[in-house]
Amino acid sequence: MSCGRGAGRMFGSAGGTGAPRQPPRRFLHVAPHRPLPLTPPRSGTGVSALAGHVLVLNADYQALSVCSVERAVGLVWLDKAEMVEARADRALHSTRATFPWPSVVRLRRYVRVPYRKVLLTRRNVLRRDGHRCVYCGAGERLTLDHVVPKSRGGPDAWENLVSACTPCNNRKGNRTPEEAGMKLSKRPFRPSHVMYMRDLIGTSEEAWKPYLFAA
Numbered sequence: 112m113s114c115g116r117g118a119g120r121m122f123g124s125a126g127g128t129g130a131p132r133q134p135p136r137r138f139l140h141v142a143p144h145r146p147l148p149l150t151p152p153r154s155g156t157g158v159s160a161l162a163g164h165v166l167v168l169n170a171d172y173q174a175l176s177v178c179s180v181e182r183a184v185g186l187v188w189l190d191k192a193e194m195v196e197a198r199a200d201r202a203l204h205s206t207r208a209t210f211p212w213p214s215v216v217r218l219r220r221y222v223r224v225p226y227r228k229v230l231l232t233r234r235n236v237l238r239r240d241g242h243r244c245v246y247c248g249a250g251e252r253l254t255l256d257h258v259v260p261k262s263r264g265g266p267d268a269w270e271n272l273v274s275a276c277t278p279c280n281n282r283k284g285n286r287t288p289e290e291a292g293m294k295l296s297k298r299p300f301r302p303s304h305v306m307y308m309r310d311l312i313g314t315s316e317e318a319w320k321p322y323l324f325a326a
């Protein structure tokens with residue numbers, strides 16, 4: 112689905128009755144900071160008309176960042192991004208048209224970004240594991256466990272560190288999960304910064320999931 116051109120038509124001022132004819136470079140007269148001609152949804156719930164977040168994908172569909180709805184609409188309007196997913200339960204209104212409420216947009220041009228590493232810290236391992244023991248699911252007295260014990264060559268690495276409650280950690284001792292007869296509920300992995308962005312926002316939109324967990 113590509114709404115870039117359509118968005119330009121909807122919100123450009125060319126073509127209105129009595130409006131002066133616009134030059135062919137139709138986007139150049141739009142100052143990037145100028146507010147979009149949008150009015151709040153009629154069935155307002157008291158929240159800001161453009162409240163919410165939009166997942167921004169790079170041209171190769173890799174998740175890049177999260178931005179505001181207003182910013183995303185601006186990118187689509189300026190033809191710098193295309194709409195990939197829109198929310199079915201919401202719409203934006205201009206004076207003459209209805210515009211889909213963006214949920215995921217994709218930049219038309221590839222942006223080269225330095226790889227952003229998530230720091231390997233106790234706090235980030237617990238966040239990755241949902242603040243649950245990977246062995247029993249307990250949410251209290253959490254510690255870090257080396258799956259392959261450090262004394263046996265297990266590295267300090269995302270793939271070898273999990274959150275475990277103190278009782279499970281003590282029971283496991285200096286053994287591997289197999290030796291201790293304990294099962295990991297999931298295989299430890301290196302998280303992406305996008306996964307943590309999702310946490311920060313506090314909501315995980317269904318439409319984002321294919322792009323956040325594609326790998």
Ligand SMILES: [Zn+2]
Nearest residue numbers: 244247276279
């Ligand atoms: Zn446990």
